[in-house]
Amino acid sequence: MMFCPKCGSILAPKDVAKKKKLGCLRCNYVAKERPNVKLQETVEKAKKVQVIEEDPMKSYPKTKEECPKCSNREAYFWTVQTRAGDEAETRFFECTKCRHRWREYS
Ligand SMILES: [Zn+2]
Numbered sequence: 001m002m003f004c005p006k007c008g009s010i011l012a013p014k015d016v017a018k019k020k021k022l023g024c025l026r027c028n029y030v031a032k033e034r035p036n037v038k039l040q041e042t043v044e045k046a047k048k049v050q051v052i053e054e055d056p057m058k059s060y061p062k063t064k065e066e067c068p069k070c071s072n073r074e075a076y077f078w079t080v081q082t083r084a085g086d087e088a089e090t091r092f093f094e095c096t097k098c099r100h101r102w103r104e105y106s
């Protein structure tokens, strides 16, 4: 809700020179900018869509590892330290094609 800086009345959409503007109904004050609430909403929606579409695995390094499920020869990999320091890191893979996940057997 916006108020007129001249008289304090509530500002309402008003036709000024055939353009929709936000203006005061009591005096002749007209806000210079159109309310851009709709524009902001659109930006927010665009951001959300982008987040959903973004592949979380995209930033992982790829390696030439054969997928046990579909025989695709490329997989993302990352390492996980299973116990505090005394054990070697375990490598995990995710197939770039079928998204099957498996761990390295040593
Ligand atoms: Zn006013």
Ligand SMILES: [Zn+2]
Residues within 6 Å of the ligand: 067, 068, 069, 070, 071, 072, 095, 096, 097, 098, 099, 100
């Ligand atoms: Zn696969």
